[in-house]
Amino acid sequence: MRPISRAVLRPYVCPTCRHGIGAGQRRFASKSDPLDIYDVVCVGGGPAGLGLLAALRSSPITSKLKVALIESQDLNKAKAWNLEPTQFSNRVSSLTPSTVSFLREIGAYDHLDTSRVQDYQDMQVWDGQTGSRITFDWSMETSPFENPRTVATMTENANLVRALLRRIADSGDENLSLFSNSTVASIENGSDLAPQGPNLSAWPILTVKPTTPTETTAAPKRIAARLLVGADGINSPVRSFADIPTQGWDYGRHGIVATLALAEPASPPFPATKRTAYQRFLPALGGPIALLPLPNNHATLVWSTTPENAAYLKSLPTPAFLAMVNAAFRLDMTDLSYMLGLPSSSDSTSTSPSHQDELAWRAQHTSIPPQIPPPATAVQTGTVASFPLRFRHAAQYVSPRIALVGDAAHVIHPLAGQGLNLGLADVASLSKTIQYAVSHGMDVGDLLTLERYSCERYLPNAKIGGACDLLHKMYNVPGEGPITWARSLGLGVVDSLPFVKGFLMKNAEGY
Template sequence: MTQSFDIAIVGGGLAGGLAALAFASKDFSCAIIDAGDPKKMRTAGFDGRTTAISYASARVFRRLDLWDQIAPHAEPIRDILVTDGRAKSRFDEGTVSSFHLHFDSRELGDDQPLGFIVENRILRNVMFDAIATHDNITLIAPAKRSATQFDSASAVVTLEDGQEIVAALVVAADGRMSSLRAAANIKTNQWRYRQTGIVATVAHERPHDGVAQEFFLPAGPFAILPMTENRSSLVWTEKSDAADAYMRLDDDKFRIEIENRFGEYLGALEPAGPRWSYPLAFTLAQSYVAPRLALIGDAAHAIHPIAGQGFNLGVKDIAALVDVITEGRDVGLDIGALTVLQNYQQWRRFDSAALALGTDLLNRLFSNDFTPLRIARDISMGAVNSIAPLRTFFMRQAGADIGTLPSLMARET
């Protein structure tokens, strides 16, 4: 069976789902192809992670009429506190630097949070619900792509069951190990960190008051992110050769290790769900486009979670690509032509490469215990904290609110 669409999106995760809804809002017909079973992807056990949504990215969800369903489950980030130190252990009481960096959302004005923390399952379910009712979107899942052919007139995505999806443009939203990117012979710059990300949720005795904390430890950053229902999400970066041992601990011993890093400011802690872990790596595609192909999200760039910017980079990719493709269609151009797609690459690649390399540098600077470097970075944090314009710049950068913004992300008037 052959079906024809304007756009075929390979990958039905958060990036692929959002891309389909964004394109559909501009009257493009879209197919989403994903190897996973949507019923399984909707369950709580499928993905226990959370996502940091910047305040500019939240505008996209509002303009696509998704935010009203997300908002009750989104915890605003009112402050971010960045500190440096060492974890407590049986042999060391631990230390916290006297220098810190405090980002206060009130400095942005308009009662604007710095961002929001939302559970991935909430985002996924809201998107699937919207996709199911949208006339311009067809979800084809579970379905595996077996081949893709590109020619001057169209692209043909062939599935393992023999179905053919014909489209003017294919969007690769198939993750860091993108098979579509590889099939198009797009090379990448990539390396593995000797670090593993451990993700868990904890409930705590005292309110977090919307404060997110980033505690830089020699093994890597330990992020404490505020969630609804007086919970916090932990994104714990640990040396890979130690992470497996922490993952094998029983709940009580795991709680003690969290407390050694968490401190006592939120009172008694209790694990509130399973743990996940994943190896950390850097991937940056050398091109974001090929004839009739555009990369978005992790297929284009997979970065260290140190600043929580991975998903927001993908949101900006989607919003920029929608603007470029819509403008091309409206003036009568072929939306899959390389001359159109290069406008997307020019818009996005430098911005995302700069942020990706910036997070890589931050991780390398802070994930060590070299005393002269520790002193230098602590003094630098203190200096930035004392200069209000610099604080505002970094807050806007974290909010994805700098540079030429796509229409879906533009400031609301």
């Protein structure tokens, strides 16, 4: 973490609006324009930004603060999000028990549609090359017959965002401004503002523009923030304004996501309510494949692989795509590499056997362990998509009157399903920091106030992001060799040492 400097704020100008506001920027700093003043302005209405707003509104100490949130997407659409009970969004996250308890604490969990949420109690993780395996079975922690403990809770991001918006709406309109369909056109510090009123010389001044201007909303608004929070994702404008650099790299991998229907397991797991998440590392293919449970025998797929494999998999017709997913949990690396070279079966001139035939034939000659997911039988239309995977870590989370949370501060490999959990842990910490400041008469934007948040979150985020990065690198070494040996030893040893495993289980729970 680099030392925190006090004079780092630089004007931010949105690259896409540059032409529209160039000259106007000076005008925004003129003495005659009205300027709305807020205690906290949050840029970004994803899970982190909405989580912060819901947390501030739910605490009696901070509920009267004047707060604003700026989001370029349509928040009304997000609030009205609705899908058939048999359909699931492809953007799904696993929430750790500590995230769930934070959501309960701020009153947001009650607004989740829990019929669309799935707990799981067992996690099977294994190395597709060496076969070494680790089993995290929380159901044995208490009794195998009742109240199995939850490893994590799967929820669609859209369900979570809608719940947070409903929680915020419940808190009333007083002192709250939601700038939906609006973007931050520029951020400047208030150095050349009029001297009357409070001294805003060191406050960030934002110019907010509607993304689709209408006659009534076309005029940009200027707002001043005692504390400006960047919850604005990987390309954070707030981070640019604060001139906070990030370290990191692109993994050269894509995460393929899809919503799948699974066959009923031949014999239901015991106890019948127990659900399992599966992850198999595929060193020869560029990353792990994971299948995480959703209600009604559905599952969400996250398959990290090379961009070439991702493009190939996305180009396959549904039966071939399903065969590849099922093969990835069953066949060995050589068979999988071969199947990834088969022509797409949409090619009518091809005489090669289909992916389904190859899987059926090769599975007969493979020793398949029993702890694998039931076969995927269908893909929900329109849910196969992919995202580039990246690692980023901001050099610092705070500077005078600025705090970064969520993906604006850190982006990590999704193999442990921790990104959103870390973001909500940031939010829990920052909201407590703000509460502390308010109850002790401190300035919420002062660096001394904000350092409490930074100290609490920087190292835990670095630790988890670094561990995911290390796992990604270790499991990308195919073939025989010391790393492969260490890998198999690693999982094998961890699995046989209850105390070490217990420690890992606690970390996965987010405690």
